[in-house]
Amino acid sequence: MANRMKATILDVAQRAGVSKSTVSLVLQGSPLVRPETASRVRAAIEEVGYVYNRGAANLRKAHSNVVGMIINDLTNPFFAELAVDIERVFQSAGLVSFLANTAENPVRQEEVVKSFMEQGVSGLIVSPAHGTRPDAFERIRGSGLPVLFVMRRLPGSRVPVVAPDNHQGAFVGTRHLIGKGHRRIAFLGGFPDMVVYHQRVGGYKAALAAAGIEVDDALIVEADTNRKGGMGALETALARDPQISAALCFNDAVAFGAMIRLRKRGLEPGQDFAIVGFDDVAEAQHYVPALTSVAVDTAGLGERAAHMMLNMIRGGTTHAEDHIGAVNLMVRASCGPELSKGRAA
Amino acid sequence: MANRMKATILDVAQRAGVSKSTVSLVLQGSPLVRPETASRVRAAIEEVGYVYNRGAANLRKAHSNVVGMIINDLTNPFFAELAVDIERVFQSAGLVSFLANTAENPVRQEEVVKSFMEQGVSGLIVSPAHGTRPDAFERIRGSGLPVLFVMRRLPGSRVPVVAPDNHQGAFVGTRHLIGKGHRRIAFLGGFPDMVVYHQRVGGYKAALAAAGIEVDDALIVEADTNRKGGMGALETALARDPQISAALCFNDAVAFGAMIRLRKRGLEPGQDFAIVGFDDVAEAQHYVPALTSVAVDTAGLGERAAHMMLNMIRGGTTHAEDHIGAVNLMVRASCGPELSKGRAA
DNA sequence: GAGAAAAATTGGAACGTTCCATTTATTTCG
């Protein structure tokens, strides 16, 4: 049934009664080979159970058809969704994308990057792990390999970025809370060494300032950008100031964590305390209470990122214009005393 | 700073004043090379910005250090979690794992498999897409490449499997609902061409039979195994028999979907209708109401799968004993009128 | 300090592909 030893292009050639060059031509769909010969070769390929050896090919060609995606937290549905969206575009473009998770671990990230490089990927799409050294990707990019950041950027880095308008998102989210009458509003999650953090905190502060509310840095709580981080951050915020009545969360995961802790403290989110998230993951609208969140058009960003990478690869350049996607506040129950119900009716 | 052309082992050799063979030895950490020479070589590697060409190496060695993971739905947090758990084990074993999503699309799956094969992976861990032809992986396995199924198996396939005890899980879930007094219990989600479906439906029927309740096939509703499928399935079930008071769901995603639709119909899950899920994803315990679910020990299964794959690779075999993991019903609010609250207090 | 033994280093062939320059087969047409 199956031959023990791996079949090569030469076995195929022999079987089909042609030269290895002809087989190679067929493999690349060249029009130089006569149709009947081509189909004879294709039959032979099938018969000997030949699998193309991409490694050997790349050795000659020096460019592959795979791009690597490096994601900081696949466990966060937002990133999983993003990865899947990007993957879809590559697929229809005839490229393959392989995915690797870093779990926010820069060391792990380095290993993964190394592996992808060794495999000879032709591009890298990265959502860098928290704690990544700012110049971590400069050398790679300098060597001519296209690198694209998604969602996150590194301070001072010249790597192109696809990301939502973080400042604006945080701004409208905060403004909405202010509009609901809140004055003591916390910002939960993220760390100062993340560029995104500054952008979102910036939007938050700008909204407060615009409303003439004094910014209190004690209300800005650093934490991991996942559910657990959200839980801790809420506790910290409330410990620092029990008067807080609302929070803008770094992302939806943090928001879910915060809501869980609110309940544990006997506070009902959307009633006793207003919560706004960021990302608008699928769960947001189905959660109880439904989570008000800044929608970032995941699919749109993913598509854009994939196309930018395709252009870089095809154009042989490592340069591209940053893309900042528009955001959209989805108002739901979590941020207001039944206001959203009124809207829906 | 960075040289335009890619540095090879020869450039390193020249720079370090040794032969390419020596550099190769250093690269593989051979003890045959004198420590001082080794460090000189390592310095040279750094200086010329050399990246190892795994493709060229594999050409000679005929075995790589990467294993491919093919997942049917990364958007399902359960599978994302599983993938991450598996990845972790490989990492600490010094292997790299690349991940690809098939979105339950057999065609896409075929492409992904092909790519992995071409890259020369040394093993494949697969959660096969719905609709995969039963013999889809036999040829690959026949060619000597270790293949391991996780969570799902294919009918008649000889590929080893790591999965939870689906029959038992469905059995205890259903028995629990019966214990709560329910008699008209639906089974939501999945398709008859999935082996897992039969196992879970089997457990469900066995529990009904054990309680002397007649099985009504109309209460078994086929649907996609995601949230949307759950929504549709609940509607269908209720349409077929409005008397239904409980449902065992194929997985948590389906359960969440069902609960969303219950609410939309004015039925409160855990009060007017009991729901039991399967997988016990992280969200289950935090959802409102908290979801009763069959816990499958994701981390344990993932670890087991990774180790089995490691053994197959190291042992040069494509054979392994199936592993069926124990399950554990996590009773929470979604399935009983305040019973869980009593427990918690 | 010479010879043997051990340690360190090395050149060359091989891996499976692509691509170029050729060769060979086929078609066109004056």
Next chain:
DNA sequence: CGAAATAAATGGAACGTTCCAATTTTTCTC
């Protein structure tokens, strides 16, 4: 029909590594 043009097929070198056998260097022993 024969020459020119075109189409199809081919052999060989090259890609960057590993591994073997061989060579050179170092260390040991008496």
